[in-house]
Structure formats: C-alpha cells, structure tokens
Amino acid sequence: MARVKPPNLAKKNSSGGASRSKPTNLRENLGARYERETEALFRTRLLTAAMFGAILSPLFGVVDYMASESWWPTLPLAGFLVLRFGITLWFVALWVFLRSARQFPVTAMDWLIFAPPAVALGYMTAVTGGTSSPYVAGTTLLIMARTILVPGEAVKHLPVVGFLVLSYPLTIFVFGHAGGVDAASFGDTNSMGYLAANLFPLFAIAGVGLVASDMIHAMHQRLISARSLGRYKIKRELGRGAMGVVYLAWHRDLGRPCVIKIVNPDRDSSGNLRRRFEREARETSLLRSPYTVQVFDFGVTQQGQLFYVMEYLDGVSLQDRLDEAGPQSFSEVCRWVCYAAESLAEAHARNLVHRDIKPDNLFLARTADGREVVKVLDFGIARKVDPNGSKKTRGRAKRLGGAARSLNASDANLTAVGTVMGTPLYVAPEVLEGGGADHRADQYSLAASAYHLLTGRPVFTAATMEELLWKTVEQEPEPPSTALEPGRVPGGLDGVLIRALSKDPDERFTSMEQFRLALEPFAAAPGASSLPE
Numbered sequence: 001m002a003r004v005k006p007p008n009l010a011k012k013n014s015s016g017g018a019s020r021s022k023p024t025n026l027r028e029n030l031g032a033r034y035e036r037e038t039e040a041l042f043r044t045r046l047l048t049a050a051m052f053g054a055i056l057s058p059l060f061g062v063v064d065y066m067a068s069e070s071w072w073p074t075l076p077l078a079g080f081l082v083l084r085f086g087i088t089l090w091f092v093a094l095w096v097f098l099r100s101a102r103q104f105p106v107t108a109m110d111w112l113i114f115a116p117p118a119v120a121l122g123y124m125t126a127v128t129g130g131t132s133s134p135y136v137a138g139t140t141l142l143i144m145a146r147t148i149l150v151p152g153e154a155v156k157h158l159p160v161v162g163f164l165v166l167s168y169p170l171t172i173f174v175f176g177h178a179g180g181v182d183a184a185s186f187g188d189t190n191s192m193g194y195l196a197a198n199l200f201p202l203f204a205i206a207g208v209g210l211v212a213s214d215m216i217h218a219m220h221q222r223l224i225s226a227r228s229l230g231r232y233k234i235k236r237e238l239g240r241g242a243m244g245v246v247y248l249a250w251h252r253d254l255g256r257p258c259v260i261k262i263v264n265p266d267r268d269s270s271g272n273l274r275r276r277f278e279r280e281a282r283e284t285s286l287l288r289s290p291y292t293v294q295v296f297d298f299g300v301t302q303q304g305q306l307f308y309v310m311e312y313l314d315g316v317s318l319q320d321r322l323d324e325a326g327p328q329s330f331s332e333v334c335r336w337v338c339y340a341a342e343s344l345a346e347a348h349a350r351n352l353v354h355r356d357i358k359p360d361n362l363f364l365a366r367t368a369d370g371r372e373v374v375k376v377l378d379f380g381i382a383r384k385v386d387p388n389g390s391k392k393t394r395g396r397a398k399r400l401g402g403a404a405r406s407l408n409a410s411d412a413n414l415t416a417v418g419t420v421m422g423t424p425l426y427v428a429p430e431v432l433e434g435g436g437a438d439h440r441a442d443q444y445s446l447a448a449s450a451y452h453l454l455t456g457r458p459v460f461t462a463a464t465m466e467e468l469l470w471k472t473v474e475q476e477p478e479p480p481s482t483a484l485e486p487g488r489v490p491g492g493l494d495g496v497l498i499r500a501l502s503k504d505p506d507e508r509f510t511s512m513e514q515f516r517l518a519l520e521p522f523a524a525a526p527g528a529s530s531l532p533e
Contacts, residue, residue, distance in 0.1 A: 038152070038217070039106055045150045046109045047098055052145070053117065054091035057084055060138070072128050080124060087120055110160050114146055118164045122171025130172045131194035139168050140205060147209025151216035161210055165202045169195060229301055232260060232309065244305075248312070257312040258296075261378070262305050277306045283352055284308075284379040291343035293363065293375045313375060314366045318453060319359035327456035330489050334523035336362065337450045339374035341516035344446065347379070348439040348512050354379060355437050357445035358426045359452060424465065425458040429473045429503050440505040443515050447500030455483040459501060477501050493522050 061084045068075040091113070098109055121138040128135050143164045150157070172195075232249040235257075239246040244263040251258050263277065281298035298308035318336060321328065340362055344354060354361075354376065361377045428444035431437050451459045459477045462468035479494040496518045502508050509515040 042106045042150065042152060043098075043102075043109065046106065046113055047095060049145060049149045050091050050095040050098065050113050052149070053113070054088055054095060057088040057091060057117075060084060067128065071134075075128060083120055083124070087117055090116055110150070110157075114142065114160055114164060115167075118142055118167040119171060122167045123175045125168065126172045126175035130176050131191045131198065136168055136198045136202075139164065140202060143202060143206050144209060147206065147213045151213040153217055154210040154214040157210060157213060161206050165199075165206050168198065168202060229260060229299070229307060232258065234260070244307075249309070251309075259310045259312050260307055261310070262301065262307040274300065274306060280352070280379075281308050283350055284347075286350065287343075287346055287352075287379075289343045289346045291339040291373060291375055292346070292379075293377045295379065310377075313363055315364045315372070317360050317377075318362040318364055318374070318449070321364060322359055322453055322456070327484070328453050330454060330493055330522060331524075333450050333453045334493070334519045336364070336374040336453070337446060338516050338519050338523050340376050340446055340449075341512050341519070343376040344439075344442050345512040345516065348442070352379070353437050353439060354442050354445075356423060357442055357449060358423045359449050360423075362449060424468055424472075425452070425460070427472070428505070430505055432469055432473055438505070439512060440508050443500050443508050443512055444502075444505075446512075446515070447497050451477070451480050451497055451501070454480045454489060454497075457483060473503070476503070490522060493519075496522075 061081050064075065064077055064080040064084065068077040094109075094113055098104060118139065121135065121142060124138065125133045125135040143161065146161060146164060147157075229249070231252050233252055235248045235250055237245060238248050238259065244261055247260045247262070249258050249260045250256075278298065281295065285295045285298070287295075293313065294311040295308050296311070298306070300306055340357070344357070347354060356378060357376070363375045363377050364372055365375050366372055426445040426448040428437065428441035431441050448459050460468055460471040460475065462471055477498065479489075480497055481489040481491065481494050496515075499518075500508050500515055509518065
C-alpha cells in the first residue's frame with residue numbers, strides 16, 4: 001500500500017456509488033452518543049472487574065491461612081475458605097451471564113459485582129476483631145478497584161462507592177456478635193478510635209477515586225467528541241497539509257467508510273469564509289462526473305472547523321505512481337489526463353475552478369469491475385468564478401506580462417486562504433502574477449502535471465523558489481520529448497502540451513473539453529487502453 005502524502009486525500013479509498021445525503025450543518029448534540037458509548041465502556045469495565053475478582057478471590061485464601069496460623073488462631077479457616085470459594089463462583093457466574101446479557105442494566109451489574117463481596121469482606125472483618133481487624137484492607141482494595149476499573153461521572157457512581165465505604169461499619173454492627181463484638185463496644189474509646197482511623201482513609205480513597213474516575217470519564221467524553229462528527233466516526237488520520245487534516249471515517253447510518261477533510265479557517269471573524277465554503281461545497285457536491293471524487297456531505301464541527309465528506313477510494317495518487325515507477329508511457333498519461341479533463345470540464349461548466357491540480361490530487365482508483373480510472377480529488381480550494389470576470393483577468397495579465405515581478409518566498413504563500421492558491425510547480429503564470437484563476441489556469445496545471453508524469457520532472461526546475469517562480473512567468477517550457485529518448489513522445493503530443501502551457505491564457509485551448517479532445521487520439525494510440533464511452 002502506497003504511503004500517504006500530506007496533501008493527498010487518502011490511500012486505499014473504496015468507492016462504490018456514493019449515496020448522496022442532503023448537505024447539512026452538523027451541530028449535532030452528541031449527548032446520546034456519549035451515553036451509548038459510555039455505557040458500552042462501563043459494561044466492558046464491569047466485566048473486567050468480575051474477571052479480576054474471579055482470579056484474585058481464591059488467592060486471598062493464603063491470607064486467611066496465614067492469619068489462622070499467626071495473629072488470629074481462632075479464625076474459622078474452613079468457613080473463610082468456603083466463603084472465598086463462594087465469592088469466586090459468584091464472580092465467574094456473573095462474568096458468564098453478563099457477557100451474553102447485553103440488555104442487562106449496567107447499574108444492576110455494578111451492584112451485583114461489588115455489593116456481595118463488600119458484605120462478605122465486612123463479615124470477615126467483623127469476626128476477626130471488628131473495628132481493629134486488619135481485614136478492613138480487603139474493603140479498601142475493593143473501593144480502589146471499583147474507582148480505578150470503572151471510571152464514570154462521580155454523581156452517578158457515588159451510591160455504589162458510598163455503600164462500599166459504609167459496608168465496613170454496617171457489617172461490623174450486624175455481624176460483630178459472631179466475633180465477640182457487641183453493640184456496647186461501639187461506645188468504647190479504643191473501638192471508636194479504630195473505627196475512625198479506618199473510616200478516614202476509606203472515605204479519602206473513595207473521594208480521590210471518584211474525582212479521578214470523573215476526570216477519566218471527562219477525558220473519554222472529549223475523546224468521543226474529537227473522534228465524532230455527527231453521524232461520522234473518525235477512525236484514523238490519513239494525511240495533513242496546510243489547508244487541514246484528512247481522516248478515514250465511518251458513516252454510522254450507512255455502515256460504510258468515507259473520507260473527511262477538516263479545514264482550519266484562519267481568523268474568520270466576519271463569517272465570509274464559512275459562507276463561501278458552504279456555497280462552494282454545495283456546488284462541488286452537484287458534480288456528477290465519474291472522474292470526480294464524490295462529495296456527499298459538509299458541515300461545521302462543534303469547534304467551528306469546516307469539513308466535507310467524500311467517497312472512499314481504492315488506489316494510489318499519480319504522484320505515488322510517479323515516485324514508485326518513474327516516467328509513465330504517453331498513452332497512459334494521456335488516458336489519465338483525459339479522465340481528469342472530463343471531470344474538470346463539468347466543473348468549469350458550473351463556473352467552478354479547481355485551482356490546485358497536481359499529480360497528488362489525481363487519484364488512480366480501481367472501479368468495481370477492475371478498471372483503473374483517474375478521479376480528481378480535493379476541490380477544497382475550488383472557487384466559483386464569475387463567467388464574465390475572465391476579461392478582467394486577461395487585462396491584468398497583459399499589463400503584468402511585460403516583465404516578471406521580483407518574487408520572493410514570502411510572495412509564494414501558495415496555500416493560504418485569500419492568497420495565491422495552488423502548488424508552485426503547477427500554478428499558471430498569470431496566477432503568480434496576481435491575476436485571477438479561471439478554467440485556463442486549471443488547463444495549465446493539468447498540462448504541467450501531464451508533463452511531469454511523462455518526463456519524470458516538472459516543467460521548470462530551480463534551486464530556489466524565486467528562480468522557480470521567475471521561470472514559470474518568463475521562460476518558455478521545453479517540449480517534453482526533449483527530456484526523453486527519441487520516439488518516446490509523439491511530436492503531435494509535444495504541440496498539444498506546449499499549447500496548454502502557454503504563458504498567455506488566450507493562446508491555450510478554449511476549453512478543457514477542447515484540450516481533452518486534442519489528447520484523446522494519443523490516449524487511444526496502439527497499446528493504450530481505449531477510453532470508456
């Protein structure tokens with residue numbers, strides 16, 4: 001499986017016809033989901049407690065034996081061992097029953113697992129000295145186990161934990177006569193001293209445990225919130241770039257994987273970015289080309305982050321294919337570019353300009369019938385343009401075309417919202433000069449991507465950013481055939497790509513569809529797979 005690159009959308013995506021949901025702003029109250037997932041965690045932890053109880057309970061029989069041989073020779077060892085065995089069976093029976101009883105209330109589980117052992121330990125304490133018995137340590141361990149193993153809201157867990165603490169004095173009062181401790185002993189100064197000395201740490205341990213349990217529960221809630229976007233459950237991160245983070249997710253309602261890109265807006269106090277994002281996300285979701293990654297939902301997280309949801313594809317990006325296998329055959333490259341051109345032609349018909357076409361955003365996906373097709377990814381910085389605004393762009397480009405500006409690295413902030421958008425190796429020169437990006441800028445970027453895939457190197461290479469930007473604006477590109485062995489690229493293909501890479505947007509093909517038609521004969525050349533009808 002190919003590695004995931006930061007700007008890339010996803011590796012190993014799976015597609016299928018994406019079911020389309022109505023676009024919504026997901027500001028869902030996750031309380032119900034918290035409750036459901038917390039209950040599932042609570043149930044799991046209780047089962048774990050029952051399992052530990054079944055394992056550890058018989059081991060404490062060693063303590064009973066040592067006590068009968070040393071500090072409490074009258075200890076009823078046989079009775080204690082039978083009681084230990086009974087507690088063990090109780091834990092085992094509960095564990096077996098509760099594993100399959102998924103609908104059994106967790107509150108009842110809690111009481112059944114912890115209350116009987118507390119009473120049994122209280123009885124052992126009562127008959128081995130009462131308030132002065134070291135068996136109170138067993139109750140202490142039980143309280144610690146309850147608060148550590150079963151985290152949750154302190155208020156909800158207070159009744160059970162409170163009972164465990166109070167089981168110590170209550171069982172002494174109830175069973176004390178069995179160990180020679182009568183009610184009058186509670187008026188004895190020594191007995192009350194022992195009782196206070198033991199109760200204080202029990203209350204302290206219970207209090208600290210409940211606070212810690214509550215904190216762990218809160219952390220779990222934040223984790224659920226961080227890993228959930230309404231109906232989507234975040235599985236793992238796939239990539240990270242300047243515009244945001246891409247995650248593999250699971251659609252809870254449809255029961256299928258998807259990909260979510262979360263965009264981090266930088267200071268959007270006016271709300272303009274959010275409104276523009278929502279408008280453009282709606283437009284993008286209407287694209288129907290089989291060569292466009294399907295966007296079927298978008299929204300805003302509870303933290304105010306913008307996100308959109310895409311189909312999950314199976315394949316690799318063309319950048320990964322280039323990195324792994326080097327320059328590709330002209331027929332394959334032309335076939336891939338034709339797929340991308342058809343996708344972009346539909347977007348342009350809706351006045352949507354992608355603005356970041358590059359090999360990393362062209363995904364070689366495998367369809368259900370085993371064919372490989374290219375899908376255009378990441379319309380995240382797509383922009384809807386005014387169809388009458390291109391004249392202004394042309395005029396500005398011509399005014400700036402005389403001499404290249406002095407561009408430095410600070411001018412090349414090519415991924416920030418509100419500035420020049422794209423990747424330097426593939427951005428059209430008029431965009432670098434400050435002109436707006438229209439469909440011809442996408443055509444340039446697609447041709448530059450094809451050039452890179454054909455030759456194994458970008459249209460322009462340079463040692464510094466300044467030199468790269470200067471070459472892009474001022475220097476004419478070499479025909480791709482000059483970078484390869486003779487005969488590797490047909491002469492006609494040279495002409496098509498060089499025209500699409502023209503400095504003047506007016507000299508490029510009039511539309512993406514015209515560019516596709518010019519490439520199609522090379523895609524269907526001998527040895528190439530035919531384009532789908």
